[in-house]
Amino acid sequence: MKVKLIVIGKTKEKSILQGIEEYKKKLSYFCKFDLIEIPGVKKGKTFDVAVLQAQEAELILKQVGDNDTLVLLDENGKQMASRDFASFVERQQQTGAKSLIFAVGGAFGFPEDLKTKYKSVSLSKMTFSHQLVRLIFMEQIYRAYTIISNFPYHND
Numbered sequence: 001m002k003v004k005l006i007v008i009g010k011t012k013e014k015s016i017l018q019g020i021e022e023y024k025k026k027l028s029y030f031c032k033f034d035l036i037e038i039p040g041v042k043k044g045k046t047f048d049v050a051v052l053q054a055q056e057a058e059l060i061l062k063q064v065g066d067n068d069t070l071v072l073l074d075e076n077g078k079q080m081a082s083r084d085f086a087s088f089v090e091r092q093q094q095t096g097a098k099s100l101i102f103a104v105g106g107a108f109g110f111p112e113d114l115k116t117k118y119k120s121v122s123l124s125k126m127t128f129s130h131q132l133v134r135l136i137f138m139e140q141i142y143r144a145y146t147i148i149s150n151f152p153y154h155n156d
Helices: 016-025 050-060 082-093 110-118 130-149
Strands: 001-008 031-036 067-077 099-104 121-123
Touching: 001 050, 001 130, 016 031, 016 130, 031 050, 031 130, 050 110, 067 110, 082 099, 082 130
Parallel strands: 001 031, 001 099, 067 099, 067 121
Antiparallel strands: none
């Protein structure tokens, strides 16, 4: 199964880019992984948050095929310990979906209709920058695969 992480905006911080490249290499041992960066929607001096969320959601959904599973990374999503998240990933793989896609919304998050339609996962009650969450989540995907594969990385 292919795993994809869809994010709004480019990663600019060099140290984060280096970490992302390192985890892409590590993940290649377990799965095909793609990081898809969607350009942010331009907003003027006055903008409607709901319209912005809808435009970003449309751009994300264009990356999702009929046989894909989409999971939103949302601060109000389900929180899981690493082993629980690994079980979640393993169950998603067993559904027969072509790709397991995780999406990070823009600065204002996802519109309510997306949150009710798709599963959502929270990394933490803390807030992380959109740049940093990419690296943190990639590490968690890697950790999940090491748990699934009984690879020596995660310690209980």
